[in-house]
Amino acid sequence: MADKDPTATQHFVYIEAMKYAPLENIINGSSVPGSLQTLEVTSPVNGELLSSIPLSTAAEVDVSVDAAASAFPEWAALTLRQRCDIFYRYRQLLQENLDELARVCHEENGKTINESKAEVLKAIELTELACSLPNLVSGEALEVSPGFDCTIQQSPLGVVSCITPFNFPIMVPHWTIPMALALGNTMIFKPSEQVPLSGDRIASLLTEAGLPDGVFNVVHGDRTVVESICDHPQVQAITFVGSTPVAKAVYARATSSYKRALAMGGAKNHLIVMPDADVSHTAANVAASACGCAGQRCMAAATMVAVGDVNHIVSRVVEESRNLVPGQNLGAVISASAKERIEGYITEAEEQGATVLLDGRGTSVEGCEQGTYVGPTVLDNVTPDMSIARAEVFGPVLSIIRTEDLEEAIELENASPYGNAAVVYTQDGQVARQFADQASAGMIGVNVGVPVPREPFGFGGWNDSRFGVGDITGRGSIQFWTQSKKVTSHWVQ
Numbered sequence: 001m002a003d004k005d006p007t008a009t010q011h012f013v014y015i016e017a018m019k020y021a022p023l024e025n026i027i028n029g030s031s032v033p034g035s036l037q038t039l040e041v042t043s044p045v046n047g048e049l050l051s052s053i054p055l056s057t058a059a060e061v062d063v064s065v066d067a068a069a070s071a072f073p074e075w076a077a078l079t080l081r082q083r084c085d086i087f088y089r090y091r092q093l094l095q096e097n098l099d100e101l102a103r104v105c106h107e108e109n110g111k112t113i114n115e116s117k118a119e120v121l122k123a124i125e126l127t128e129l130a131c132s133l134p135n136l137v138s139g140e141a142l143e144v145s146p147g148f149d150c151t152i153q154q155s156p157l158g159v160v161s162c163i164t165p166f167n168f169p170i171m172v173p174h175w176t177i178p179m180a181l182a183l184g185n186t187m188i189f190k191p192s193e194q195v196p197l198s199g200d201r202i203a204s205l206l207t208e209a210g211l212p213d214g215v216f217n218v219v220h221g222d223r224t225v226v227e228s229i230c231d232h233p234q235v236q237a238i239t240f241v242g243s244t245p246v247a248k249a250v251y252a253r254a255t256s257s258y259k260r261a262l263a264m265g266g267a268k269n270h271l272i273v274m275p276d277a278d279v280s281h282t283a284a285n286v287a288a289s290a291c292g293c294a295g296q297r298c299m300a301a302a303t304m305v306a307v308g309d310v311n312h313i314v315s316r317v318v319e320e321s322r323n324l325v326p327g328q329n330l331g332a333v334i335s336a337s338a339k340e341r342i343e344g345y346i347t348e349a350e351e352q353g354a355t356v357l358l359d360g361r362g363t364s365v366e367g368c369e370q371g372t373y374v375g376p377t378v379l380d381n382v383t384p385d386m387s388i389a390r391a392e393v394f395g396p397v398l399s400i401i402r403t404e405d406l407e408e409a410i411e412l413e414n415a416s417p418y419g420n421a422a423v424v425y426t427q428d429g430q431v432a433r434q435f436a437d438q439a440s441a442g443m444i445g446v447n448v449g450v451p452v453p454r455e456p457f458g459f460g461g462w463n464d465s466r467f468g469v470g471d472i473t474g475r476g477s478i479q480f481w482t483q484s485k486k487v488t489s490h491w492v493q
Contacts (some may be wrong), residue, residue: 046372
C-alpha cells in the first residue's frame, strides 16, 4: 500500500467522511464529473456532512443542453401514450421507494419524516396527473366551412428547464418534471444546491422507469448554472421557484432571451380569524399552518389577523403551538444562517414592542446539538410597520396583528406586495364570500390554513408571488409546456 497515489488516498478518506458519495452531474444518462470546485452539503438535522456537489460552469450547461437537444427528436416522436407509460412505471417506483425518498428528504432538508412522506405522496399525485394526459390533451377538430377542416394539436417546445428551491426537494420538482417530459420536452434540471440528493434519486428512478438517455439531465451548481440556463439559446422555457427577488431576476433574464418563463416567488400569507371561528379547529389549523415544515413554505401562515375579540382563540393557538416539539414533530430550518436570520426577526420585533407569547429562540435538540432548530414562536401586538410583518421570515413564527373589522383585515392583506394565499376562519358564509371576492391572492382558503389546490387545480399566486402567465401545475401547465399547431385542410374534388 506504500506505493498508492497519495491524492487518491486523500480522495478516498474524503468520501468516507461523508454519508453519501460526492454527487456528479447526470448528462445523457451517465454521471459526469463536474467542476473541480465543489460545495459541501450538510444536514440541518444534526450537522452531518452528507455529500458534495460540483459548482458547474456554463460549459457544463452547454454539454447538458446538447444532450437534451439530441434526445428531443426521438422522444417527441413517441406517442403521448408511449411517453406516459414510462410515468406509470415511474409512479410505481415512487411508491415502492417512498420510505427511502422520505429519509433522504428528511436528512438534507430537515423536515420531519412524516412531512417528508407527505411530500413524496404529493409527488406521486403530480405524476398521476401526467399519467392522465392522454385523457386531458386531445386535439380540436371542426369543419369551419364547407370542405374546410381545422384541427389544433399541442406540440412540445424542445429543451426546457426547471430550477427548484430547498424547501420541497421532491414535491416542487414534480410540479414540472412529469408534465413537461410526458408532453414531449427534454429537460435540464437544476436542483437547489442545499438539497441535491433528492434530485439525484429522482433521476435514478426515471432511468429505472425506462426514460431514454438525454431526456432528463441534472446539472448541479449555483447562480452560474441558473444564469447559463437563462441565457442559453436552445432552452425554450424555464420554471423557477424561490424567493421573490431571485424570481424577478430569473424571469427578467429568461424573457430578455425571448424564453417562455414562469417564476414563482415568495409570500406573506394572512390568516384572518373572525370572532365566530370554530375555536379548536382554527387554533390547531393556524398553528399547523405557521409551523408545518418549520415554516419553510410559501403557503405558511406568516400572519394571523385577529379581528375583534378573539383572545380565546389566540390562547388556544399558543397551546397548540407549544405542542410542537423540535426534533419530534417540528423539523429543523435549513441552515445556521437561516436560524440566525429568523431569530433576528423575533428579537427585532420584541424590541419594537411585539409581545412574545411563545419564544422559540435558542432552541437545541439533545443528541442533535449541531442541528439548526427554531422552536415554535408566537408574537402578539405586531404592527404592520414592523419588519417581521413585511418580510418573508420563512420560519416557524406566527405574527398576530389586531384589527377592528373584516374590512380593515382585508385592507391589510391587500397592502402586501405578495399575493400567494389568504385565508379566513369564520362560520359566516357571507363573510367568507366577501373575503374570497376581495382578497388579492391567487389561492384562497376558507377554514383551510394551507389552501394548496389538489390536482388538477393549479398552484399559482398573484402579484409579487408569481412572474409570468398561468399556473405552474394543473391543467394550466399543459399550455405552458406546449405550443398549439393549427392545421387547415381543404381537399379539392
